[in-house]
Amino acid sequence: MHSDLLSSLYVFMLAAFIGFEVIRRVSPLLHTPLMSLTNALDAIAVVGAIILAGAHKSTLATMLGTIAIVSATSNIVGGFIITDRMLKMFKSSGTKKA
Amino acid sequence: MNPMAASDIVIEIAYVIATALFILSLKWLSSPTTARRGVFAGEAGMVLAIAGTLLYHGIVDYKWIAIALVLGTVIGIPLGRVQMTAVPQRTALSHAFGALCVTLVGTAEFYLRAPEVPKFMMAVLSLEIILGSLTLTGSLMAAGKLQEVLPQRPITYKGQNLVNLSLLGVAIVVAVLLVLDPSRMHLFPLMIIIPLIFGVMMIVPIGGADMPTVISLLNSYAGLSAAAMGFVLDSKLLIIAGALDGASGFILSVNMSKAMNRSFSNVLFGAFGQVQATAGTGQEARPVRSATPEEAAAILAAANRVVVVPGYGMAVAQAQHKVRELCDALNKRGIDVKFGIHPVAGRMPGHMNVLLAEADIPYDKLLSMDEINGDFAQTDVALVIGANDVTNPAARTEASSPIYGMPILDVDKARTVMVIKRSMAAGFAGIENPLYYLDKTLMLFGDAKGFVGNIIRELSGGHG
Numbered sequence: 410m411h412s413d414l415l416s417s418l419y420v421f422m423l424a425a426f427i428g429f430e431v432i433r434r435v436s437p438l439l440h441t442p443l444m445s446l447t448n449a450l451d452a453i454a455v456v457g458a459i460i461l462a463g464a465h466k467s468t469l470a471t472m473l474g475t476i477a478i479v480s481a482t483s484n485i486v487g488g489f490i491i492t493d494r495m496l497k498m499f500k501s502s503g504t505k506k507a
Numbered sequence: 508m509n510p511m512a513a514s515d516i517v518i519e520i521a522y523v524i525a526t527a528l529f530i531l532s533l534k535w536l537s538s539p540t541t542a543r544r545g546v547f548a549g550e551a552g553m554v555l556a557i558a559g560t561l562l563y564h565g566i567v568d569y570k571w572i573a574i575a576l577v578l579g580t581v582i583g584i585p586l587g588r589v590q591m592t593a594v595p596q597r598t599a600l601s602h603a604f605g606a607l608c609v610t611l612v613g614t615a616e617f618y619l620r621a622p623e624v625p626k627f628m629m630a631v632l633s634l635e636i637i638l639g640s641l642t643l644t645g646s647l648m649a650a651g652k653l654q655e656v657l658p659q660r661p662i663t664y665k666g667q668n669l670v671n672l673s674l675l676g677v678a679i680v681v682a683v684l685l686v687l688d689p690s691r692m693h694l695f696p697l698m699i700i701i702p703l704i705f706g707v708m709m710i711v712p713i714g715g716a717d718m719p720t721v722i723s724l725l726n727s728y729a730g731l732s733a734a735a736m737g738f739v740l741d742s743k744l745l746i747i748a749g750a751l752d753g754a755s756g757f758i759l760s761v762n763m764s765k766a767m768n769r770s771f772s773n774v775l776f777g778a779f780g781q782v783q784a785t786a787g788t789g790q791e792a793r794p795v796r797s798a799t800p801e802e803a804a805a806i807l808a809a810a811n812r813v814v815v816v817p818g819y820g821m822a823v824a825q826a827q828h829k830v831r832e833l834c835d836a837l838n839k840r841g842i843d844v845k846f847g848i849h850p851v852a853g854r855m856p857g858h859m860n861v862l863l864a865e866a867d868i869p870y871d872k873l874l875s876m877d878e879i880n881g882d883f884a885q886t887d888v889a890l891v892i893g894a895n896d897v898t899n900p901a902a903r904t905e906a907s908s909p910i911y912g913m914p915i916l917d918v919d920k921a922r923t924v925m926v927i928k929r930s931m932a933a934g935f936a937g938i939e940n941p942l943y944y945l946d947k948t949l950m951l952f953g954d955a956k957g958f959v960g961n962i963i964r965e966l967s968g969g970h971g
Contacts, residue, residue, distance in 0.1 A: 414627055416744055417738050423576040424747040426756025427530060434537040437762075437850060440857030441594060441808045443536055443755060448601045450529050450549055451752040453735050454608050456560045459739045461615055462575060462750055463566030470615040475571045480604040482579020483586060485553055488601060490587025493546045493592070495861050498591075499539040502869040 442495045449488025455481035514562050521559030522744040528552030533755075539870050556744060556875040591865045592822055595854040596653035599722055603646035605729045609736050610639035615697065616739055622690035628739060629689050633682035635735035637702045642728040644706030649721055652710065653854055661714035674705040715819070716896065717852045718892055720763040726757025759856050766850035766876075768902075768913040795931070798949040800958060803925055804965035806949070810887035810923075812843045814879060817859050818852050818914050820893015820928070824955035830892065832866060833959050836966045845872050847879035847889075847916050849897035880917050889921035891942075892955050893928075899940045910938060924948040927955050 435443050456483055462474030528548045535545030566572070589597045613635040617624070624632065643657050651657035678701040681694050713721050734749025736742075764770070798806075807813060815834070821827060834844045846868065852859045874882075883889060891898055894916075901908040902915045919942055920923050926943060928950060942948060951958050 411542070414738065414743055417741065417743065417939060420743050421738075421746050421852040424750035426576050426753050428533075428751040429758065431530065431533045432707060432755045432758050433749075435533070436537065436539070437848075437857060438860045438870055439536060439539065440762075441598075441855060441861045442542065444598055444722070444759065444856065445601070446532065446536060446546065447582040447730070447752040447755040448726070449618060450532065450553070450603060450748050451605050451611040451730055451733050452608070453525075453529075453553065453556055453745055454605065454612065454729065454736055456556055457612050457736060457742060457745060458575075458608055459557070459560050459572055460563055460565060460740075461612055462571045463563070463568055465567050466619055467615075469604055470619055471568075471571060471936075475575045477608040477615075478572060478575035479579040479582065480611075481608040482576050482610075483583035483646075484601050484604045486580045486583025487586030487597070488554075488583075489546060489550050490584065491541060491589070491597065491747060492549075494587070495591070495594075496539070496542045496546060496862070498861070498864040498867075499542070499870045500864070500867070501539070501871050503546070 437494075438499070442492045444489050445492045445495070449485050449492065452481040452484035452488065455485065512564060514564055518559040519597060521555050522742075525552035525556040525559075526697045526744055526747050527632045528555070529751065533751060535590055538543065563657040572736050583811065591861055592825065593654075594861060595718065595722065595858060596650045598702050598855060599646045599650035599653060599725065601645050602722070602725045602729045603650065606639045606642035606646060606732060609635060609729075609732045610643060610699065612736060612741065613639060614695075617695055618692075621692050621695070624689040626686055629686045630682070631735050633685060634947050635732050635739060636698050637678050637682060638732035638735065640699050640702035640726050641706035641709065642725055642732060644703045645710050645721075646706075646725050646729075648707055648710035649713070649718065652713070652715070653718060659715045661712045661717075664714045667708075667712055668894070671705065671708050674701055674708060678702050700743065702723070711746075715854065717767075718767070719858070720760060720767065722855045723756050723759035723763050723941065725756070727753050727760055729856050730754070732755050763851055763856060766914060766938060768910070795950050796946075796948065797952055798925070800961035801965050802952070803949065803951055803958075804962045806923060806925070807837060807842070807888055807890075807962065808840060808966060810837075810842055810881075812845075812886045813888045813890060814845050814847050814886045814895050814918070814921065816849075816852075816864065816889060816891045816898060818849075818892065818894025818897060819854060819858075820895075821955055822853060822858070822862055822893070824893060825954035826892060826959055827862045827868075829956050829959040829963065831866040831868050832963050834872075836963050840966075843881070845879065847873055847874055847876065847883075847918075849916055850875050852894055852897055876877055876914060876916055883917045883920040886921040887923065889918035889924045891918055891926040891928075892959070895928075895940055896938060897902070898926075898942055899938060901938070901941055908938065918942065919945060919947075922947065925951055927951045927953065929954065 458477035479506050525752040529552050532545045532549035535541040681698045730749050730752025737745030837844050848859045898918045900919045902910045
């Protein structure tokens with residue numbers, strides 16, 4: 410148990426550093442799509458909600474888990490759709506009149 | 508733990524691949540040429556992770572999962588199809604949904620495990636619940652203000668910070684009590700309710716121009732609460748996704764606060780909107796020079812280099828398509844047109860870029876503040892559309908100004924400055940803008956969309 414939490418802390422620390430390095434390189438041009446994309450990725454929390462809703466440990470847990478799936482899924486679907494729509498609009502001068 | 512079941516190994520492998528895809532997704536987002544591949548990688552990772560999770564042996568009933576997935580998709584599709592001008596409120600809303608998910612799962616986990624919750628677990632769970640709840644109501648408030656369902660004016664009162672910090676303090680005390688003894692289950696609802704109230708109070712004093720910082724900050728909170736949830740569920744995938752989101756929100760918040768010259772602690776404590784004290788009274792009715800569309804068109808036609816500086820006013824007037832037409836008309840005459848975009852222009856980071864890209868303006872014409880500022884000295888006309896404080900030279904010179912020290916676009920270094928504005932009314936914060944009284948400045952009074960349309964008509968009429 411204890412070592413689990415400790416290794417989780419290591420993972421968090423490393424992921425935070427990777428996040429900083431990767432996201433620092435995103436052009437300010439794309440900061441809005443960045444936010445909607447990270448938002449969609451963050452909705453991976455749906456994984457926890459699915460297990461909660463499916464495991465049927467208590468009525469409360471199933472209920473809360475189900476609502477949680479709905480809200481996370483709407484973020485996943487909506488987030489990816491709008492990010493792609495935005496990115497489709499970014500064209501360079503070269504391809505503009507294509 | 509027992510040796511892993513075969514299905515567990517498959518799930519873990521799916522998660523590892525999904526994690527890699529998520530990181531690649533963000534990496535590819537660094538450039539517009541690879542960005543769409545990034546979305547695809549993210550989608551693939553997401554599908555893989557969800558499919559893997561559905562194999563989990565502990566799931567005994569798929570009925571509710573299926574219903575919820577379908578319902579979420581039905582809600583998500585329209586949220587993905589909103590107009591580009593509505594993207595800031597949509598983003599705020601999605602932070603609220605993310606936070607809702609995290610808070611609900613955290614609540615369920617507490618009641619499943621209590622009263623035997625290890626101390627460290629309870630601490631992380633408390634962090635998850637507090638961050639999740641305050642992000643939930645905070646984001647809903649922000650979305651309401653952006654959608655103008657709620658009044659956009661910041662509401663401030665005496666002792667506001669004290670009230671807010673005490674609320675947060677009480678929530679933390681409750682969390683500590685629960686960590687010390689998780690069997691105090693009656694305290695748990697307080698740990699949800701107090702941050703819910705705090706989230707509302709936190710956004711009450713926020714004005715529209717502070718929204719880019721606030722949205723970034725809420726983004727960061729949403730990410731951190733998801734990472735905390737990952738600790739509770741021992742899910743490395745979730746920890747990593749949450750850390751990436753948290754880092755992204757953090758970087759954006761720092762960028763935004765730098766672009767407004769706020770200290771970082773100012774951002775962390777959510778003490779925004781304090782700036783609009785009582786600046787820039789006095790100096791009534793100083794003379795300004797104004798110009799008609801005809802005159803403006805003549806000056807533009809004689810220019811070689813034009814830099815357009817858009818602000819939230821352009822978005823409000825929905826003028827971006829007209830601006831593109833103007834850009835085309837000028838390009839046709841061999842005039843170079845670029846756009847100078849301040850980091851906090853608009854209502855969220857990158858807002859102006861998205862609107863201009865939507866209007867089909869090539870992204871290589873969209874330059875950030877650092878890229879464009881050196882060019883103004885060689886610019887014939889700087890055309891400011893619906894931007895105010897981000898062009899205010901007082902930020903450079905007047906130490907008494909509330910925005911002193913804020914990096915601005917140096918439009919006043921251009922040969923001629925034209926400002927499209929509805930009236931002389933001061934912008935956010937009521938700060939007087941000395942730019943408008945310069946000899947080289949021409950005020951173009953009117954609605955941005957209409958005025959730009961008139962300039963285009965003059966340009967095409969004049970030369971055929």
